[in-house]
Each structure stands twice: as C-alpha cells, then as structure tokens.
Amino acid sequence: MLLDIDYNSKENRIYIYTTKKIIKKDFKPYLYIDADKNTINKFIDEEEPQLKEYITAIERVKKIIINLNDIENPYKNRTVEKTLSKITTDHPKDIPKLRKLQKIKANQRLANFPNGKIGTTYEHDIPFTKRYLIDNNKNIDLLNYNNIPDLKAVSFDMEVHFKDREPEPEKDAILMTSFYSHDKKINKKIKKVITYKPFEHESVEIVKDEKELIKKTMELLKQYNIIYTYNGDNFDFPYLKRRAEHLKIPLNFGENHKLKLSKGGMNLKSAISGIVHIDLYPIARRTLNLTKYKLEDVSKELFNIEKLEVGHHNIVPLWNNNNPKLVEYSLQDAEYTYKIGEYFLPLEIMFSNIVGQCLFDISRMSSSNMVEYLLLKHSFNKNYLAPNRPYGNEYQNRLKEGYEGGYVKEPIKGMHDNIVSMDFRALYPSIIISYNISPDTINCPCCGDTNDKILGYWFCKKKIGIIPEILKDLIERRKNIKDVLKNKNTTENNKDDNNKNNNENYKLLNYEQQSIKILANSFYGYMAYPRARWYSKECAEVITHLGRAYIRKTIEEAENNGFNVIYADTDGLYAILDENKNKNTNKENILNKTIKFLNEINRELPEKMELEFEGYYKRGIFITKKRYALIDENNKIIVKGLEFVRRDWSNIAKKTQKKVLNTLLKEGDVETAKQIIKDTINDLKNLPQSKIGESPGGDKKINPKDLIIYKQLTKDISEYSTATPHIAVAKKMRDRGDRLKIGDVIGFVIVNGSSPISERATIPEQATNYDANYYIDNQVLPPVLRIMEAIGITKDELKNNNKQITLDNFF
Template identity: 30%
Template sequence: MSEKINLEFYFLDNSYEVIGNEPHIIIWGITRDGRRVLLRDRRFRPYFYAILKDKVNIEDLARKIRTYSDPKSPIIGVEPVEKKYFGRKVSALKIITMIPEYVRKYREKIKSLPEVLEVVEADIRFSIRYIIDHDLRPCGWHVAEVVEVPKKPIYRVDAEYEIIGDIKPLEQTLQPDLRIIAFDIEVYNKSGTPRPQTDPIIIIGIMNNNGDIKQFLANKYDDKISVEEFVNYVKTFDPDIIVGYNTDGFDWPYLIERSKYIGVKLDVTRRVGATPRTSTYGHISVPGRLNTDLYHFAEEIPEVKVKSLENVAEYLGVMKKSERVIIEYIDIPKYWDDEKLRPKLLQYNIDDVKSTYGLAEKFLPFAMQLSNITGLPLDQVGAASVGFRLEWYLMREAFRYGELVPNRVERAAESYRGAVVLKPVKGVHENIAVLDFSSMYPNIMIKYNVGPDTIVRNEKCNPDKHNIAPEVGHCFRKEPPGFFKRVLETLLRLRKQIKSEMKKYPPTSYEYRLLDERQKAVKVLANATYGYMGWIHARWYCRECAEAVTAWGRQTIKSAIELARKLGLKVIYGDTDSLFVTYDKDKVEKLIELIQTKLGFEIKIDKIYKRVFFTEAKKRYAGLLEDGRIDIVGFEAVRGDWAEIAKEVQEKVTEILLKENSIDKAIEYVRQVIADLKAGKIPLDKLIIWKTLSKRIEEYSVDAPHVVAAKKLIKAGIKVSTNDKIGYVILKGGGKISSRAEPYIFVKDPKLIDTEYYVDHQIVPAALRILNYFGVTETQLKRAAASAGQKSLFDFFGGKK
C-alpha cells in the first residue's frame, strides 16, 4: 500500500457504487495542483433509526431485529442511542446494514413492531447521508487522509485515492480554475414538436470558459457525426461543470433519446460507459460532472414573466434582444435548408450559447454558495425547490444537535392569516422613505422561540413560562432554546460574519463578490424558514407556528406605526415587513432607534422615493427612486398575461408622470403609440399575449383565446402540455375575439393584426390603470388632437404632497 498523505481537494460531487456487496462512496474532486481525482470511502454504511416506546426492553428488541437480517444485506449493527425528537429526549435504536437499497425494506418490517413508536431517517439518500454525517460542503475545499491506489480505467480522472482516515472541510473560499462549458442544441423539425426518433440534431453549439465557441453540425440531416463530435469534445475538454438553459427539460432528454436511436453512445461522463440519466428533483445527472440547468434559477426572477433565454439574458444585462438573432423554432428548417439563410441560423445558435454562458456567470456564484451551505451538490440545488434546499440545511443542523429528522407526511393544505397590509393613503407623495425590518420573521422566531419542538399543545399557556402569540393564542416554551431558534441564530450570525469579512476587500475583488453571493445564499435560507413551517411537504411542518409568526409580525408593524405617528411622521403605507413614511431625516433616525430599543427589532432605510403614487388598492403603487429608476408594483406592467406593448405603455406613462409631472405629456405619448400601431410600426413580438395552460385542453369548458391558440398548435403537430405558456396574437376578422387568436409563430404579416383589439383591450386599459386616477378618460386617449393646458399630478389631488 502506498504512503498515507493528507490530500486537499475541492469537492465537486459524490455518489456511490456497490462493489462485491460493499457500498463505496465515490467523491469527484480537484486537487490544489489542478488534477481531477476520485476519492473512494469503503467504510461508510447505510443506517436508520427506530424510536422506541416507553419501558421497552432494548436488548430483547435488538435481538428480535437482528433475526430479520437478510444475507444479501445483513444487519451489521443494532445500537442503542439517546437522541432528541422534536426537542424531546427519546431512546432509539440505530440499525445499520450493508446495501443502501435494503434500508427501506428493513424499515417496513421494523416500523410494524409493537415496541417501535416510529422509524425515521430511512429516506435520506446514502450519498447525501455521507455529506451530512461528515459535514462536507460541495463547492468547497476539504482535506482527507488517503492513500493513492491504482487508477481504474473506467474513471476519467488523473488519480484515484482511498480515504482511510478523517475527511473534513477547510475554511477557504477561493475556488480552483474550473472547466466550464455551455451548450445548446437546434433540432430540425417541419411538423410541430421535435421527435427524437425522426428529427435530427442539426447544430450543437458550445462555449467554454476560455471563450472558445464551437459548433458541431449535422451532414444535412445525418446527425450521427454532430453528436459524436459533441461526445468527443466533452471527453477531450473534460469540463467540471456543464451548463445549459432548460437542458433538464429539453436538450439532455432529447440527446439521450436521439443518441440511442442513431446508435451513438452518449459517453460524456467521467465514468466510462455511464450515460446521463434523470435523477433527483428531475435534474439530469452526468456522473463526475456538475450538470446545471440555469433555467431553474431564472424561474426565481418574478420580474421576467416569459422566461425565454433571450428575455432573461436581456433582463440581466447579458445580451440585448436587439443585438442578437432571434428565430422561431418552426422556422429552423427553412434556415437550415437554404444555404443563404443558414449563416443566420448558425449565428442564432452562437447567440444562444453566448447568452447561456453569460447567465452562468451571473447565476453560478450564488448557486455554488447555496450548494456549499445546504450540502446539496450543485446539479441538484437548482432543481430543488426553496423548501427542499432549506430542509437539507436543517437536516445537517439536526445531525449536529442530535435531533432526529422527522419523516415527510402527506397532508392536506391548511390556510392561515398572513401579514398585515395597510390601506395606502391614495395620491401622489413626495420624499417617502421605505423602512424595512431586517429579517423580521426569522427574528420573531428567535425572539419568541417559535418552532414545532417548542409549541405547547397539551397544557395551559402560562405567561411566565411561555411566549403567547397575539390574536391566535398559540404558546411556545421560553426555555430551552428550540431547534429553529438555534438554527436561525446560526444563520443570522453567519451572515453578519460574512458581511464583516466583506469589508476587508474592495467591492471589485473576487473575494468580495464571492462573499456577497454567500451572504445572499444565507439570507435566502433564513428568510425561507417561516414559510417552510407552513409548507405542507415540510418534515418540520407546523401550521400554528407559521400562524403565530404572522400574528407577531402584524403586532410589530402596528407598534412601529404607532411610534412613527407619535414622532409626527406620516405613515403612507405598510406591507408585511416594511413601512412607507414621510422622510424627515432626524425623525426617521429616531424611529429606527425606538424600534430597536422598544420593540427589539432592527429596521433600516431600504430606499427613498423622490415621488410615489398610490391608488387606494393595497400592493399597488409606482415610485421614482433617487437614481431615476422607476418601481412599479401591482399594475399590469408586472403581470404576465398582457402584451409587451401594454407593459411598455404603462411603464412609460408612469415614468412621464413621475419624472416630468405632466399628465398631458403622458396622454400625448399614448396617442402616439396608438398611431404607430395603426401605421404598422409596432413590431409583432410586442403584440404577443402569453397565457399559461393551467389544465389539460380537454378540461376547458370555455374556449378562451389561449385555449384556441393551443388547439391550433396541437393541430399543427406541436406538443402542448399543462403549465405551458401559450403565445398568441389577435387577428382581424369577424366573430369572437377567442376565435381570432392565432399562435404567434404562424403569423408573419403585421397587416393581419387587429389593431382595434390592441387599442381597446391592451394599450388603453393598461394606460388607464394609472391615468384614470388623474381623471383621464378613454375618449381623451383616443382623441387625435392634444387638449389645451398642461396639468400636473398635484392638480388632481388638491395640490397635496
């Protein structure tokens, strides 16, 4: 055996293999000198816990459990342990076996024993169990005591090691030089939805971290060569991370099926012979490499309603739509078949991979920090919901505190009263400060020790021993500190430490940016904790806990409003954990101090509006920030079922009103847009209306426009599924509007558009959502000549500011 060494390595991913009836944990990593390595740990064994009822003879029960041992995966240990379960001390048996798949089999037998109260932790995946138990951190540096072993030819690595001693994380933030590729495929299909059995992959575009762009092209319609070249490129370049946009949903599944059909082995992993496959949370696993679908992170941007690659790339400043080629997928065959048009199609694919790589630069730093903190490998952390991400973090913490992890239970949804939202003071207000409570809900949970392990259900509430939630009356033990309190204190303390560390570096430095992404990841987890308790899929579900937190939240906001009013500050609006007050610097500073000392919560100025306009409706306002940006909340501009032109009009109208303080200029602008539309000067893509199919086509009793458009797509051979966004335009003609809804991809001539529909149902209503508060009518907007006399916003509110 070779010499023992302490090997420092960067943890990419892990999995396991069963070799000769023995499970081997496999870790893929990168050493300090840039070698790609595989580390193997043969010592770890799968296990789960049986929580025991009171007064059980533990030795007798352990003997009985050992009789269930199956020679294919024997029970090699039944160990008595003392643990906590929902904060209560319990006696349990830790049952250890050999093969991970047998854990569930044993669980079913053991949970039926009369001495067993509950069986837990049998559904924690073996590879993640290893990460939890050893406190490992994906996308982070570690050190392990290892010996080098002969490298098996089935692994595409530079060296192989066996772990024989400790393995632990190192507190270092710098990452190695990672090899990254972005890829995107184009498929040739003339008749609707592409089918892997018939439709070739004509282009595979790739961009790597060196800025190199390559395209692998089919030989006319023979794509065997393009797929083989892609496979060879991946093996040669040997990326650590592969990124794409909706690649879990389309590109990878299509490549997997197509390669089977054309007889190409999709051998792109670091384990010879293994191919990509669908794994946890629906992500595609590429053994030894981190396959990351950036679409999962784009889904979390509420401001972008239609999350196409070009829309998200434009929103994040990666690539402007006006500066790139955009081709509808039904037109791809036309561009491929015509030699004169083909260069444009190739450029379209290049723009896609450039945009994808650009999004990777935006999303990956945050994703990698989230992976590091939660313990979920990078390829899974994006595909997992916020609830699952937080849950994995909670499971890590539970292990540290000796808390057993509850099972996931199927349960019906239960509603509870939410946060306080004040009715706003209608009108236009100048110089308004928005005060935000810092992590209000996590701090409420800490202050009042809220959690499923501290809630008191079977005894009378006692104010000396319990924190009693206002309005709802739920009570929580003041002592000892609960699991959630300790977890949140850790998260908030960690965030403060990170922000303090950031001050050591200039904002342009790599270290600063990395730490900034880390503190954002910690903030996301802390802020998700309250919502997690009310999530019906949560292991630590507690509806009363979530209800109590919102009740304390409402009380806190109301108390803050009283303090503000006593100081002479006018409160314009309040929503969840923020207050809008008139900005008087000294009084606002005094209010911040009072909230801190009297209520025990931290609050800070989040933004200051030079001018803000409120309707009488809650969660609906528009403001002009000090740097000239416009904030629009609750109007059509942020809704998904309006055409781009309607959103554009509303945003511009708001901007004119707030920046130029002129209603007449806003009216004139709307009239000009109407004139441009009638003259055919508005691009077709601004007229597309997007609507989601919320159920199956056959379940719709009424033919709404998007349903009609969806039926036309199906008729053309294009696959349409529930939750798909359907894009359509309204054409001229007789009959109902819905009958004239046409999928936008079929419309090439702008003259076919029903301009009157867009004026009456899109442009004018969107503009009036703002302008009717200032007395403007539909007739005024449609009138050709401007009305005399300039009117300002304040004229309509009696000059009040």
C-alpha cells in the first residue's frame, strides 16, 4: 500500500514507499507535440541541434483532443482523434528544454519545413511523480480507510531563541523540540520534550547541547510513517534544515529519507522522502471558516479546548528562568497539533484514494486542484489529451470574461415564525449530469439541429462528456454510501463490540461521503476558474442560468401551493405558510404541506435532480441578501453573513450582536434586546483603562481583549501604499521580532487621541486608554442596527426607553 512517492535523481528512478518496503521503478518522462517525426528531426538538425541529446525516443501515438476553442463553430468537432508525437527523455529536468520546440513555432524560419510545422506541446507541465501515479493509477494501491494498515503518527513542534526581531537560523538557537503520539495498539500516549537545559517537568529529556538536540529529533522523527506539524512547511522544517547546516550537522532521517524543500506558490513545501509530512495549517485554512488560524484558534474550534498562551516575546525570559511553563506550552503545541492531525487524516486519505495522488500532495491541494488531478487520471484512462493551462494573453482574456451567477431573492425583512428550508441536492452537479454539460460536449456537430438550445448553446445527446461521466460516478457512489449509513442508523446491534465496530465503520463511510460531496460540488467552480485546463466560461454560464431557472420555478410552484417564500439563494429557499391561503400556519401543518409539495415537484424534475427538506426553524430574522439568522427546534442558532461569523469585527461587536440575536430568536423579546445594546454602550464608557490580559476589575462585563480588531495581511507589508490600522501595527510587530507572512491576521486596538485612526492603532498588549466612542460608533452600533432596523426599530427608538415594543409589531 503506497505511503509516499519520490524521484531519486542520482539513480534516475521512481521510489515508491509502501508501509513495508521501498519499490524502485523505471519510468521515463515525456511530452506530446503536434508535429510529425520527420519535421521534428529536421527542425532539430537545422535549428536546435543541442536538443538531440535529450531525446531518447519519438513515438507516433493517437490521442483524443478536446477542442476548447471555436465554440461558436457548429461544424467543429469538440473531440477529435489526432496522431501526435510522444517525445521521451531520460530526466524530468530535460522536459523544459524540449519545450523549445514549441517556443520557436512562430519563427519565420519554419517556412523551411513545407511538409509540416512544429505545433503545440502538451502535458509538459505535469510533475514527474504525479505523472507516474496518473499513468499507473489502475495498478497503484493507495491508502484506503476501508483497509488501512497501522500507521505510526507523531506531531512535532519546536521553540527557537529570538528577541525583538525575526529569528534567523544562522544566529538563533533551537531551544527545544516537542513530540506527541498515541500508540493505539497498547493505548499509550507518548509525550516528550527534548532540550539542553534542566526543566522540572516529567516529559523532559535533557541532552548535552543543541547539536545533540537536532540529532535526537531526527532519530525520533524517522521512526514514524506520518509527521504532523502546524506551519511546518514554512517554519519548523526549513529552520531545522538551515540550523543543522549552520552547525555542520548532516540532516539524516535515514537512508533514502531526505528532507527536501520546494516552492509551492507563495509558500514552501517540506517533504521527507518515505515519511508523510502533513502540515495542518493549509488544511485548516481550506476546511474551516475562522477569524484567525493560529493553532489555539483551530483547537478551540474543533475541540473547544483553551491552549496555554505564551507570546513569542515571552519565550526567551521563560527559557532564561528555566520556567516549566515553556515546556508545557511547547508540549501543548505538539499535543493539539496531533489531535488536529488525527481529526483531518481520514478525510485526507479519502481524497487521496479518490483523486489518485499521494497523501503529502493531497494535503496541500485546493479543491480545484483535486478536481484537475481527478480529470487528469480519468483522461489518461480514456486516452484523452489533457488541455494545457493558460498563459499570458489567454489567461488575461479569461479573467475579463464574466457572466451572471446564481439567483438570490431579496428577503422579506423582519422576524418570521415556523420556517421550512428546502434545497436542491447537489444542484450544479445534478444540472451538469442532466444536461451533459462539459467542454467536450458543447455545440457538438452531431446535435446542432436540436431545439433544446440554452443561451444559444447545446450539448451532445449521443455521447457522455468527461465531466458528467466522473460526476455521475461520484454521485452514485455517494448515494450508495448514504443508503448504507441510513441502514446502519436503523439496525444498531446490541453487543458493545459490534457497536464499536459499527460506529468506526460509520465514521469512515461518513468521511468518504463528505469527501465525495466536496469534490462533486467543486466541478462547477473549476470550469469557471481561469487557470483551469478544462476551463469553459460557456459551460459555467449555462449551469448558473439553469440553476436560476430551477430555483425561480420552484419559488413560483411553492407560492402556488400556499407558501410564502421569504428568501432564496442559488439552490435553496426558506418559506412560511401564507396566512391568506392557510387557516393554520403552525409547525405540524407546514411540515405536512412541505412533504406533499416536495413529492409533487420532484416528479417534475429531471431524474438526477431532487428538492429536499433541509430543516424546520422556530424563528428567523432576515436582513438583506445573504444576511440572516435562524433558530432550530434544539435552540441551535445558525448565522449567515452577519458580523459575529466574520473576522473583521472585534469581539465586543460580535458578542453584543450575538446576545441581541439570542434574545430575539429564543425569546422574541425586543425590549431586552434594546437594553442589551444600551448596557454595552454604558459599559464601554465606564471601562477601566487596563492592559489587554488584565482583569477589568469590579463588576464590569467587558474584557479589554474584546476590543481587539482583526485584519488579514493579503500581501507583503512593504507592498501596502496606504496607511491602515492593521499595517501600522504589523510594522510595529515586525520591528519587535514577530514572524509575519501573507495570510496572517493582525490584531489591533484603537486608543484615544485626535490623530488619524492608523496612528492610534496599537499592539493589543501595549494598549491602554481605549477610545470608547470609536468602539460605540464603529464597532457596536453598526452590526446591531442592521438587525434592529430589519424588524422595524430605528436608531432613535433605541435611544428612547419610553416606547414599548412587542412581537405584535412584526407579525
């Protein structure tokens, strides 16, 4: 069972690392070119003779090419079989050199070759190891949770010495490394901190010096199959490597296990051959919707646990004083990293198995990237030639293309009771399958006389497209899994052991259906993505057009059946019973009518499309498009688009809004909601001027920490031309030695003064003398006013205690 894959440049062979051994394979890199063999040889002889030494073979092969251009031409086949030249070379590094064949194609000297011309090169930019997995996808046994071996996993974290500046490996020592693992066979937790200073802590192993620490760290890590880190790609492993080089220590993780650093977009990738390094930071950013993505934020979100806080600037003082708090802090980093790793591992293994790429790469892929590699695998199996990625003008032209997105109905503002939600199950994937929408089926010459044109386009009715074919398989697979899960819920076994096994099997199947759902829902976005190989603005445009048509038709049918649709967005709607058409609008009646309506409308929909009952809600508040809040029967509150689920507001704003929403949704008490706002304003005006982290004292209800506002760095600090509060603070943090990178979230507090806001933005732990008026006018009032105004309360009424408001005002 494949664990990892690598290319050994010295031996010029593929290394396949399984859970038991290393398998070495001969595999040659190649590309395709649209030119015949004689033309290529003649061109090389006369124009680029040095290319001859890189070519080991030229073979004529037949491939099916998808024509992504000339969509308007009804006589142009979308797919054509064409004979190309497959050029093989010895080394992956030779592929870019052979692309010179394409770069010279516009040269006038090509007139010397009347029997042919040098054309486009294809599949020249697929990484070598990924190419191997694509070509051998039917013979590779990837990790699969249905039959997974015992994998030894460990988490790794380290603390370094730095003060008042960014740490530098050539100057700043590694102080300690921490590890956490769980041996499931014997149910034993392993906690260890390696350091070279005496700390009073049971998990500490003391070594001679930093050199010994690095050697011990490598010895420990190489015993495991999987290493979890949190930002290990960009910090831990690059720092460890450079520090080892500075100390002249060979960084040895064992024979055939080399640490390799490579560039991956804006970030680094840190790989150890044969050991799967999973950096959880990009997975958390891809999967979770949080304000900040520090380790403590993700731990809080997933497990509701509070992590010990130690600022970077406190590490050196704790180290100098041999304070065991530093050991506990480092150990907690490792423990929570391990917990997060174990949480995400099953889902990542499922992605790896479906897409057909190794776990290391999958864990760093976006959903669009996964879709592309799934398409590459499927294309190889069908003998399709993968389209090239766009470059230069082609990419720029794609960026300029636009089309209308999904339909969003303006909500009926206010508070509503007894709400049902209905949505289409996988609307866009269902549309793609039902209408056979794909770049290789659009405007095919065989079906051009059809009357079923959509926006002037039509789709082949005789041959299924590459994207609908993959989606059909995925959705059928997910449906079968969900049927099994449904049966497991209704046939629980009484025996404890069987229950345990059933629960474990249930979880694994649930992970699989989740991964399929994420992939299936990513195909529409992929076709609309300007950098996609299988890009098609026309297909994406048709999909959203049909989506709008179906949701509008559903709204019309719902209202004809006695519902009042209060909001709709892309693939779902919220409705109440129309009082003018229904004598009884209570819960029982609306649920009965909903079931009857769903049965009727689903009989009219295409086979793969289904409108489903999503949920019943006791009450909801609808404000504007994409901004609303609901409460279900279990008093769970669902919030969409409002400030307390967004990162760019302070906690005082989020907490006040949350209290107001809770009061309105749970109790329907408008007067209490108004008083909450007034109390918050008064508390802000009377807040003692204490530092962040200090208790506010007395009976005050506001913690100074709740005044921190967060903003993300979207580019390098030096690239910002205007002075904004978070950039002003980011510069101060950088100057004191904090490590900052693109994507980091900067916290700041606004203090009193008459200077511009950016000049009054302060590092939170240094802030005193808060500007209460700023927080009242710019943080507290704007988000709650949106809610109160939606239910008919004006700003003036909020300031007036005399007028009594009840629910009767809103219904």
